[in-house]
Amino acid sequence: EAQVTQNPRYLITVTGKKLTVTCSQNMNHEYMSWYRQDPGLGLRQIYYSMNVEVTDKGDVPEGYKVSRKEKRNFPLILESPSPNQTSLYFCASSMRGSSYNEQFFGPGTRLTVL
Amino acid sequence: DAKTTQPPSMDCAEGRAANLPCNHSTISGNEYVYWYRQIHSQGPQYIIHGLKNNETNEMASLIITEDRKSSTLILPHATLRDTAVYYCIGRSNFNKFYFGSGTKLNVKP
Numbered sequence: 284e285a286q287v288t289q290n291p292r293y294l295i296t297v298t299g300k301k302l303t304v305t306c307s308q309n310m311n312h313e314y315m316s317w318y319r320q321d322p323g324l325g326l327r328q329i330y331y332s333m334n335v336e337v338t339d340k341g342d343v344p345e346g347y348k349v350s351r352k353e354k355r356n357f358p359l360i361l362e363s364p365s366p367n368q369t370s371l372y373f374c375a376s377s378m379r380g381s382s383y384n385e386q387f388f389g390p391g392t393r394l395t396v397l
Numbered sequence: 398d399a400k401t402t403q404p405p406s407m408d409c410a411e412g413r414a415a416n417l418p419c420n421h422s423t424i425s426g427n428e429y430v431y432w433y434r435q436i437h438s439q440g441p442q443y444i445i446h447g448l449k450n451n452e453t454n455e456m457a458s459l460i461i462t463e464d465r466k467s468s469t470l471i472l473p474h475a476t477l478r479d480t481a482v483y484y485c486i487g488r489s490n491f492n493k494f495y496f497g498s499g500t501k502l503n504v505k506p
Binding site: 333375387388 | 439443498
């Protein structure tokens with residue numbers, strides 16, 4: 284089954300404790316992206332990657348890191364989480380192309396930073 | 398930036414057509430308009446996209462004005478399962494996406 288998976292689905296942590304949220308897709312998609320969703324703000328793009336070893340900032344990259352060492356994986360790293368990073372996070376992937384970019388989203392990771 | 402503006406909420410009677418508007422006055426000539434929806438807190442689901450011609454698929458129809466400054470998503474026969482937040486997507490460039498706050502569609506029996 285074609286899908287985007289995220290782990291963990293739920294995480295409660297404390298300020299300053301490094302964490303990684305994994306994202307994996309099995310559709311051989313070139314493009315992958317991370318979003319965060321907060322009440323009243325919709326989804327905001329954090330980082331995206333056009334292909335292996337190619338990443339770039341979205342609208343809200345501060346406090347996050349990403350890596351793209353393999354095509355299927357795009358982990359989101361919070362080196363020193365803070366309470367304002369409490370949010371619902373989504374990973375997405377799509378084929379790269381000039382016009383076709385239906386994004387497939389993962390189920391989400393709900394992160395709470397105390 | 399190709400940002401979008403949508404009403405925060407709309408109601409629709411079950412079985413009737415739901416027409417969801419979107420303003421995207423800053424969209425550039427070669428940028429597509431995309432619509433997604435999100436049910437509860439699940440991952441958003443793609444619905445439809447278009448450039449300048451009207452589009453239809455098994456889920457919905459998309460009407461884009463001739464000047465491309467606005468569009469309307471039409472769900473021809475809304476059901477209770479269509480209750481969701483609908484996002485009209487703009488792109489500030491090819492690779493970045495701006496979802497906005499979306500429209501909460503409430504389909505009522």
